[in-house]
Amino acid sequence: MTDKKHVYAIDLAQQQLAQLNSELLLRKLRITQSPCDTHVHVEQKSLKAFCSNDYLGLANHPVLVEALREGVVKFGVGSGASHLISGHSIAHDLLEKKLAQFQDKHIPDVKALFFSTGYMANIAALTGFARLAPEGQASIYSASLNHASLIDGVRLAKAQTKATVHLFDHTHLDTLAQLLEKDSSPLKIIVVDGVFSMDGDIAPLQELLRLATKEDALLIVDDAHGFGVLGAHGHGLLEQLNIASDRLVYIGTLGKAAGVSGAFICAQESLIQWLIQKGRPYIYSTATPPAIGYTVQKSLELIEGDEGQLRRAQLVRLISIWQTEMIFSKWQKLNSPTPIQPIVLGSNANALQAAKLLDEAGYWIPAIRPPTVPVGSSRLRITFSANHSEEDVRELIKTLQVIEKKVLESTS
Ligand SMILES: Cc1ncc(COP(=O)(O)O)c(C=O)c1O
Incomplete structure (x- = not known):
């Protein structure tokens, strides 16, 4: 039996974790069961991933x-x-x-x-x-x-x-x-x-x-x-x-x-x-x-080589679809020419809610919160991979349209 009173570090850790949890800043690991790609198995679920940095789609090439x-x-x-x-x-x-x-x-x-x-x-x-x-x-x-x-x-x-x-x-x-x-x-x-x-x-x-x-x-x-x-x-x-x-x-x-x-x-x-x-x-x-x-x-x-060129060209197409077809959104999108396309939601609660709704709709796009980003600028960090199809991006945009409405309704 351990004598809890004497393990000061454990008490401190528990207090700090409770504090992080109350501020909606607790981070959680999710275990993948498939290679890194645009469609992944995560904890018995099959999700479309728009969150890795595998921009060229080479991680499982x-x-x-x-x-x-x-x-x-x-x-x-x-x-x-x-x-x-x-x-x-x-x-x-x-x-x-x-x-x-x-x-x-x-x-x-x-x-x-x-x-x-x-x-x-x-x-x-x-x-x-x-x-x-x-x-x-x-x-x-x-x-x-x-x-x-x-x-x-x-x-x-x-x-x-x-x-x-x-x-x-x-x-x-x-x-x-x-x-x-x-x-x-x-x-x-x-x-x-x-x-x-x-x-x-x-x-x-x-x-x-x-x-x-x-x-x-x-x-x-x-x-x-x-x-x-x-x-x-x-x-x-x-x-x-x-x-x-x-x-x-x-x-x-x-x-x-x-x-x-x-x-x-x-x-x-x-x-x-x-x-x-x-x-x-x-x-x-x-x-x-x-x-x-x-x-x-x-x-x-x-x-x-040629394969890299084709993959970069695919990224350019996906970014262009995103930039032209996300214009309906009232959310704050950042002006980015790269495969990193963030949507800034502000509060931790909003970012977590959007990430949860996306998860329920079959997408993996975690909420990015402080200290990774400045306080008050929690966001969805959407990233494209050359393995995404144009259809994948269009479907994501449709899903985001529905989710945006739900998040805005719940906060208005
Ligand atoms: C800008 C930047 N520099 C450095 C790193 C660290 O690289 P690595 O993941 O190889 O440690 C990262 C990782 O996310 C990054 O985004």
Whole structure:
């Protein structure tokens, strides 16, 4: 028998969970019983999913399923150690070379470094690059709607290096320009989501690069939601905007449009060498299984080739249907050119009610609530995959029309 009085942490956890529940902020796991796709089995239900980041529909692609099988036969299931000990396989090396090739028109002398997750890559980039300057001499400028992993990277960089941190609004860059102009720190770092993960809009990267060049800053772009989706060959936002600079650091993730797992940082080779020396999340973590690296190489071939082009064209069609056929809706839709199409409902209660009604109608679109989004902007984050048909999107729009009426009636 445990003596409950003495387990203070458990009491605290129970109180905090009850508090979250009362604020409609408790998160719940749902267990899927089928591969990630547009139709999934979730807890004995069959649902149409419009919520994953599998934008190109590659997560269950037969070529990649076969590649992973082959990769495991060639390389086994584990890497056995961190990259700098004995875990760095030819599969990781070839993948990094291919990832660097994807950005070689945009970053001179580019090299790539593979990580097991985007969260780790972001922590490594921010803490690693902030350490280039002596303690207390780096300034970091971070977009206020950046992803949590960038926010955590900035916080950790501040704790470890005493960097100064400024937040900026990516839709109004005047304040950023003024702050940068006044800043005499030897090392300035601007960091921004390429595609904002909860809003779907694209960062004003040309303008940010102009400012970074003027003020001699490094510009880190986390293109987790643009890699594979944007650009004629799916190389991402730098390709789409056709920009180039050695002050660009490009981060992409491989568990979203690429359909597999992992992430990478592309930067001028000295910056990558520095991360290999000083990027603690890179140094002190077991390398991802080489079979994953092998599978991602095949995914990059799909992304860059005809199949990727067809899949991106399908996404463009689906986004266009959404933008033209959702105009009846009184709900606040955000102006997004990407497969992320949020509907902002405001309160947690409204977002939860809409998600529940969607679930009852056979759809999986969870309510996104704070702290993932700012308080008062809870939403449905609808995402498209190239595996959705045009009919799938039209049916969703019809269902939303009915649900919108019900939610509005219940709140009026
Ligand atoms: C913008 C952004 N960056 C980084 C990440 C983290 O990537 P990963 O899921 O590979 O850890 C995410 C994940 O959702 C993201 O949305």
